[in-house]
Amino acid sequence: MERKEFRDLASPDEAREAIDSLSLEGGIDRVSLEAARGRVLVARLDAELDVPGFDRASLDGYALRARDTFGADEADPARLEVVGEVHAGEEPSIELEDGQAAEISTGAVMPSGADAMVPVERTDTDAGGDAVLIRTSVAPGDNVMFAGADVAAGERALGPGTQITPRDIGLLSALGVDEVPVRAKPRVGIVSTGDELVRPGGDLESERGEIYDVNSYTIAAGVEDAGGEAVLYPHAGDEQDEMEAVLRTAADECDLVLSSGSTSASAVDVIYRVIEEQGDLLLHGVSVKPGKPMLVGRLNDSAYVGLPGYPVSAMMVFRTFVAPAIRAAAGLPEPKAATVSGTLARQERYDEGRLRLMPVGLVQNGDGETLVYPVDKGSGATTSLAEADGVVTVDPGTDYLEAGEAVTVQLFSPDVRPPTLLGVGEDDPTLNRLLDGLENPRYLSVGTRPGLRRLREEVPDVAVAAGPLDREVDADELGRWSREWGLIVQAGNPHELEDLSDLVDRDLRFVNRTTDSGLRSSLEVAVDDLAADRDAGTGEIREAIEGFDLGLRAHESPARKVIAGDADVGLGLRQTAERLDLGFVSIGEQPVRVLANPDRTAKPGVRELATALEDVAGDS
Amino acid sequence: MERKEFRDLASPDEAREAIDSLSLEGGIDRVSLEAARGRVLVARLDAELDVPGFDRASLDGYALRARDTFGADEADPARLEVVGEVHAGEEPSIELEDGQAAEISTGAVMPSGADAMVPVERTDTDAGGDAVLIRTSVAPGDNVMFAGADVAAGERALGPGTQITPRDIGLLSALGVDEVPVRAKPRVGIVSTGDELVRPGGDLESERGEIYDVNSYTIAAGVEDAGGEAVLYPHAGDEQDEMEAVLRTAADECDLVLSSGSTSASAVDVIYRVIEEQGDLLLHGVSVKPGKPMLVGRLNDSAYVGLPGYPVSAMMVFRTFVAPAIRAAAGLPEPKAATVSGTLARQERYDEGRLRLMPVGLVQNGDGETLVYPVDKGSGATTSLAEADGVVTVDPGTDYLEAGEAVTVQLFSPDVRPPTLLGVGEDDPTLNRLLDGLENPRYLSVGTRPGLRRLREEVPDVAVAAGPLDREVDADELGRWSREWGLIVQAGNPHELEDLSDLVDRDLRFVNRTTDSGLRSSLEVAVDDLAADRDAGTGEIREAIEGFDLGLRAHESPARKVIAGDADVGLGLRQTAERLDLGFVSIGEQPVRVLANPDRTAKPGVRELATALEDVAGDS
Numbered sequence A, B: 001m002e003r004k005e006f007r008d009l010a011s012p013d014e015a016r017e018a019i020d021s022l023s024l025e026g027g028i029d030r031v032s033l034e035a036a037r038g039r040v041l042v043a044r045l046d047a048e049l050d051v052p053g054f055d056r057a058s059l060d061g062y063a064l065r066a067r068d069t070f071g072a073d074e075a076d077p078a079r080l081e082v083v084g085e086v087h088a089g090e091e092p093s094i095e096l097e098d099g100q101a102a103e104i105s106t107g108a109v110m111p112s113g114a115d116a117m118v119p120v121e122r123t124d125t126d127a128g129g130d131a132v133l134i135r136t137s138v139a140p141g142d143n144v145m146f147a148g149a150d151v152a153a154g155e156r157a158l159g160p161g162t163q164i165t166p167r168d169i170g171l172l173s174a175l176g177v178d179e180v181p182v183r184a185k186p187r188v189g190i191v192s193t194g195d196e197l198v199r200p201g202g203d204l205e206s207e208r209g210e211i212y213d214v215n216s217y218t219i220a221a222g223v224e225d226a227g228g229e230a231v232l233y234p235h236a237g238d239e240q241d242e243m244e245a246v247l248r249t250a251a252d253e254c255d256l257v258l259s260s261g262s263t264s265a266s267a268v269d270v271i272y273r274v275i276e277e278q279g280d281l282l283l284h285g286v287s288v289k290p291g292k293p294m295l296v297g298r299l300n301d302s303a304y305v306g307l308p309g310y311p312v313s314a315m316m317v318f319r320t321f322v323a324p325a326i327r328a329a330a331g332l333p334e335p336k337a338a339t340v341s342g343t344l345a346r347q348e349r350y351d352e353g354r355l356r357l358m359p360v361g362l363v364q365n366g367d368g369e370t371l372v373y374p375v376d377k378g379s380g381a382t383t384s385l386a387e388a389d390g391v392v393t394v395d396p397g398t399d400y401l402e403a404g405e406a407v408t409v410q411l412f413s414p415d416v417r418p419p420t421l422l423g424v425g426e427d428d429p430t431l432n433r434l435l436d437g438l439e440n441p442r443y444l445s446v447g448t449r450p451g452l453r454r455l456r457e458e459v460p461d462v463a464v465a466a467g468p469l470d471r472e473v474d475a476d477e478l479g480r481w482s483r484e485w486g487l488i489v490q491a492g493n494p495h496e497l498e499d500l501s502d503l504v505d506r507d508l509r510f511v512n513r514t515t516d517s518g519l520r521s522s523l524e525v526a527v528d529d530l531a532a533d534r535d536a537g538t539g540e541i542r543e544a545i546e547g548f549d550l551g552l553r554a555h556e557s558p559a560r561k562v563i564a565g566d567a568d569v570g571l572g573l574r575q576t577a578e579r580l581d582l583g584f585v586s587i588g589e590q591p592v593r594v595l596a597n598p599d600r601t602a603k604p605g606v607r608e609l610a611t612a613l614e615d616v617a618g619d620s
Helices: A012-020 A166-174 A215-225 A240-253 A265-278 A311-330 A429-436 A448-456 A500-505 A518-534 A538-544 A557-564 A574-579 A604-619 B012-020 B166-174 B215-225 B240-253 B265-278 B311-330 B429-436 B448-456 B500-505 B518-534 B538-544 B557-564 B574-579 B604-619
Strands: A028-032 A061-064 A078-086 A100-104 A116-119 A123-125 A131-134 A156-158 A179-183 A187-192 A229-232 A256-260 A280-284 A295-299 A302-306 A339-344 A355-364 A370-374 A390-394 A406-411 A421-425 A441-444 A462-466 A476-489 A510-513 A569-573 A583-596 B028-032 B061-064 B078-086 B100-104 B116-119 B123-125 B131-134 B156-158 B179-183 B187-192 B229-232 B256-260 B280-284 B295-299 B302-306 B339-344 B355-364 B370-374 B390-394 B406-411 B421-425 B441-444 B462-466 B476-489 B510-513 B569-573 B583-596
Touching: A012 A280, A012 A295, A012 A311, A061 A078, A061 A131, A100 A131, A156 A166, A166 B215, A166 B311, A187 A215, A187 A240, A215 A229, A215 A256, A215 A311, A215 B166, A240 A256, A240 A265, A240 A295, A240 A302, A256 A311, A265 A280, A265 A295, A265 A302, A311 A355, A311 B166, A339 A390, A370 A406, A421 A448, A421 A604, A429 A441, A429 A574, A429 A583, A429 A604, A448 A462, A462 A518, A476 A518, A476 A557, A476 A574, A476 A604, A500 A518, A500 A538, A510 A518, A510 A557, A518 A538, A518 A569, A518 A583, A557 A569, A569 A574, A574 A583, A583 A604, B012 B280, B012 B295, B012 B311, B061 B078, B061 B131, B100 B131, B156 B166, B187 B215, B187 B240, B215 B229, B215 B256, B215 B311, B240 B256, B240 B265, B240 B295, B240 B302, B256 B311, B265 B280, B265 B295, B265 B302, B311 B355, B339 B390, B355 B406, B370 B406, B421 B448, B421 B604, B429 B441, B429 B574, B429 B583, B429 B604, B448 B462, B462 B518, B476 B518, B476 B557, B476 B574, B476 B604, B500 B518, B500 B538, B510 B518, B510 B557, B518 B538, B518 B569, B518 B583, B557 B569, B569 B574, B574 B583, B583 B604
Parallel strands: A078 A100, A187 A229, A187 A256, A256 A302, A339 A370, A421 A441, A421 A462, A510 A569, B078 B100, B187 B229, B187 B256, B256 B302, B339 B370, B421 B441, B421 B462, B510 B569
Antiparallel strands: A028 A179, A061 A100, A061 A116, A078 A131, A123 A131, A280 A295, A295 A302, A339 A406, A355 A370, A355 A390, A390 A406, A462 A583, A476 A569, A476 A583, B028 B179, B061 B100, B061 B116, B078 B131, B123 B131, B280 B295, B295 B302, B339 B406, B355 B370, B355 B390, B390 B406, B462 B583, B476 B569, B476 B583
């Protein structure tokens, strides 16, 4: 097995410089006013006309000569002859002489000879009918907006680099501009690689090791968040010719090509060879974790960055190194720093000497302080970031961070809202419905045991525990409900199971849950009882059940094995069997308890959950 | 003239309640994963499969049974027989026995019988070739990601109401989801009214009082900012039948109809009648400034809000009352409060007893404190908001705010970046080019005199003054250049003007600039000199020039009058004449000075301008 080693890793700064040295800029787009919001003006825009284009009445009333009103007041109005009227949108046909006035609407053109207007509220029609009594005096220019007073022809209206807001669209409309030259969004081609990848929506053959392509869609969304235009290319296999063809097409059509998707060494090697032989390789490997296996280079006239294969790594590298370059090319400013200060919830060791980008979640403790906990499901995890709020950057020189240490979290975006409630523990359908009604909860279904352990470590607000509790927990029980558990079998129960004994005595393939789950705990108690009934050893009974030691993490996975025909019987809930139209043999009921950290019971999110639990208790 | 009065104005809270009582919600859209970013999930999404779907090797290396490695280390490796290999994306064809290992790639399916793997870095190929030396011991599960470890089937993946981020798209991709149910964007129809309105891009007849339609496009952009979908309807005239037809069509097709655009009393009256007679009028008039003439009601099954006609009023009412309702209907949270504290730059009087929404601009003084100045070009102004950064809300009970009073500014959006430099004064082409090179300047071309007055009031950082200075200003001159001014005539100078005397002695129609402009000041000096030469009175000379008293605000407007044939001669710059391909008769040169507030010379934006001025000085 021949392998490429990253012997000379570039520093993060060198990686940034390498990417900055690539030109990602697109050209100029001309977009309509309707499509201009958020785009970046490419050149200064000067007013080509006066706004308003004429001297304009600001109110409904009478246009007149100011000097005819001098001295007029409520008691002693000036009497002027009304010689006509002017409406908005029509050309005045009159010319005012001394002692004359014209009725005028808001927004109408001031007639010649008039130099001011008086609002209708300060006038009375004269009994005679063809005259008006003016009960105030005005100065020349009063209640008139002169041509160009709003914007004057030749004036600088918007500068280059302006990111167009709705308010700017108002200015552009006033100037009659219906098309503006804006920076083209940088086109970013995304080439997904790896023979094992299947596009979402396609059929997955898990037994062949196929997985859905996570990187392409995630990175595409990140590209658009950063102001670029994402172009997804058809999946390229691991053959060099095919890969090269796809990369070249993408390089011809885009300003930047990102390859992404594969963790396979052979696919990475093929891309590496294409860039090194056909393009210009600037950098290979960066001293950052996650993200070491990063490539930076050029292919044809396009920039190229190879992202690591693992989704979390790919996204972290994208955010740190690539997104800023896309924003710069799009003419967008860096988003305002959105940071949160908090204290680390538990010790973190790290001594690899690379810059570390540590995805973290946030939770407020009972004192309203922010606790910061690392979110890490292992290097192959695809979904950790959906459970994270931001990133803590750890210096290469830092070997460990103590629990309680102050850290600064860079939020993923300024509008990230950390959850109002952090729960951990058993997965349960009733709980899921409950969570749906809460404002912004986060729930990590790690199982009952790990949930209780984390509650003792005082990170989450609540833990949800099903089945018997191993030991006392210092917690406030917010509420509980009961659920029926047992054996899930195919619809109609074709093997005619009656109870747990059948599993011991007959030749059936069983699928269990992991020891983390509360269901497993209840099953073990039932097996102990059966052993006691039979005067047998527990180990003996367990061994008689084929698959007892094969524990799956997911609460629906045993049922799904039954559906797939890979097992005859699975451990599960009546609710799951009913939802999936399967048969069910009941063994017992178990309580599901919601246990809160006693310091957090006054926290709004916890109180909201407690209130929701009152209704559930009422249901059951 | 019959007029509707707003006798019983609703309070702002009543207006909010009336709008909340309307239902703006759209239905459900099913969108592809590529289009899901930023949309709001309408229902909970549970995992329908395990991720990964199989036990997966986390690294390149060897799959094996952990117990075969117990006790192995660098010095004393375990020797295992290599019985095959498994690549990513293929189904393993082998089953491991004791003492056996299989070569395995990152991401590949663990073969049956294997319960752990060892990375290739901790192994050596044996000389023999069909065996591997394992130089470490591993526990069961080491370097293996078990099926469902990332996401487990049946697990709650995303809750209802989630606004989908790129990270959530990662989770959805991993689950193979290629389409998600999201809240439909509320459809908001915008009906523009008023016979005087012309869509941007169309031809404007200013002499008829036509103006471009500002509200439709501005409000449409505001609707989209708030998460709605804007639909612009064709312009409706002021006839009741036509208006009613457009309003009904919009009400049928949209969740909310906004009418907007006209300041004309007749158009407003027509709409009022349609809603009152054909629909359900909830509210007419709100005690807020700007924004009094607001309507809230229903038409058919749609909600209806009538916005005031003036663009600034329309936008302020939209932001304050309508945008929050659109966001709520779209399922979007209110944007995080983005406020800035500052002190008011000058006294503001206000005693109308209505809630006041005061658009303001921001500028930092020399001490880094934020000064807040009202932005108001008068009630007909369309463009004030483009020069504002946010809004100060003034209580109905507050009659005036003192200069220096602390105020809180609600920024228009969290990403508003107040300008780095605030300049005021003369409009000038050289200055405009200079400004283009600065980071984020704001320049208000109010003319030389008002600019100097504002500089004395210590609001702007710099003032730009052209021509002779009336009196001493306490300011630091950052730089200056010279510009040639004179008489702009038609191309080829058909009237064969030679100098200012021709304007006095011949029968030519002249267009002047206002007394605010530095050009006018220089012209007045030249007229004084001519009067002295002729031993005549200045007034006499001025009166001999037809149009001397007609001063236009905009520096290009006189030239444009010449182009339009409305004048024979206009006051202007050589640069303007050349740009517009007109003739030019030079009268003189005048200095343009950039004068800085002495307290602000260390401010980065001022320093940036000073540096840019060095190059200009070099040019001229």
